[in-house]
Amino acid sequence: MDCKEEETLRRGPWLEEEDERLVKFVNLLGERRWDSLARVSGLKRSGKSCRLRWMNYLNPNLKHGPISQEEEMIILELHALWGNKWSKIARRLPGRTDNEIKNYWRTNFRKKGEAHNYGKHKNDVFDGDKIIGWRGNTGEEVLRKYKETETTSKTQEHDFDEIVNKRSMESDKETNGGICERESFGVMNSPYENRISDWISEISTDQSEANHFEASSSCNNENNNKNNLNIGSWWFQETRDFEEFSCSLWS
DNA sequence: AATGGCCCCAACCGCCGTTTC
DNA sequence: AGAAACGGCGGTTGGGGCCAT
Structure with a gap:
């Protein structure tokens, strides 16, 4: 990260739209490579800041509320x-x-x-x-x-x-849009968490729709069809401009 | 109503160990 | 093998909210 980029990094409290964007990208890219995630997401935050925000607040596995x-x-x-x-x-x-x-x-x-x-x-x-x-x-x-x-x-x-682990093993034949259903652990309860849950569902829907569109628009190409059934591949194997893609999610 | 002090907590900082290239 | 990047951790800070005066 160069000096110019560092100068423009945002600090302080996170905005709701930043949270929304971070959730989307964490669910797409996973909880790792935070610097890359911060870059491709277009969030003007450091990777560390993104990681911290996710780990301490946005992760749907978190229990909010008073300590018992x-x-x-x-x-x-x-x-x-x-x-x-x-x-x-x-x-x-x-x-x-x-x-x-x-x-x-x-x-x-x-x-x-x-x-x-x-x-x-x-x-x-x-x-x-x-x-x-x-x-x-x-x-x-x-x-x-x-x-x-x-x-x-x-x-x-x-x-x-x-x-x-299962998802990792099945990465070659992904069928669920790459979304891990954390809420199945029964730890989501606050309105904000529900909202995040909705976002996650949105991503899943977005991906399915996009996948469907790709599959139907490229039916002449068998190989493409195979790839298009693989949602993880659909996102990342195409040589599309990731920044452009990220902007579409932001809007 | 104004204000000063205190509390709480989200976010940042710096260090260090681990992983990746 | 070594350097750079990354991630995790504990300590610290700053701002907002609450409460007493």
């Missing part, structure tokens, strides 16, 4: 165990980001002292130094909830990885 008591407990326990390993802690909390946990920790515990809130709740029950009841939960309940979360986390990671 169980999550808070897990954060406390894991922070005691691992320290400021926010990403490591985040992996144990499905749908939460390292940034979110970091902010939550700083807001709720750092100033007050890590153990300050731990044991101050009216429902916390102690046996000497050991907490045996946490905010109305028995020790067994807390442990069970933690283990459930751990299992859910692993299951979701596994399910998603499996889909990604």
Whole structure:
């Protein structure tokens, strides 16, 4: 990225239309090569900025809303165990980001002292130094909830990885427009997330329509027909101007 | 109503490890 | 093998909103 380009990079809060564009391109290109994605999308943002926006806000796998008591407990326990390993802690909390946990920790515990809130709740029950009841939960309940979360986390990671791997293996015979149905994990609920979900559906529809158009307009060419059934190929094997294509998505 | 202080959180920064060429 | 690009991570900052005065 040259100096001239750097000068024109946008910073600060993301606009809704930028979000929309980023979602479209992440779903087309995948969550990787962020610098390239930033370039071809026409977004005047750095690759890092795009990645961060996706990872911390736009990713439909994210859970928005307040941290639950169980999550808070897990954060406390894991922070005691691992320290400021926010990403490591985040992996144990499905749908939460390292940034979110970091902010939550700083807001709720750092100033007050890590153990300050731990044991101050009216429902916390102690046996000497050991907490045996946490905010109305028995020790067994807390442990069970933690283990459930751990299992859910692993299951979701596994399910998603499996889909990604499957998609990777099937890349030569793609039939679903390259869109990974993340909402199938049941973690989309806010209006904004629903909106994003709509965008994703739009892309899928756009691709299907485009695919159909290409298939019908080039019926004289058998090879083209084969390629046109492959949506991933349709987007990228053609020698079309990607910038031009990106502008059409932006409008 | 104005304002100052505080809180929250999105976004940025810089460093470092990993991957790619 | 080495350099460059990329991606991940933890720390920091800045702005908007809320609340007390």
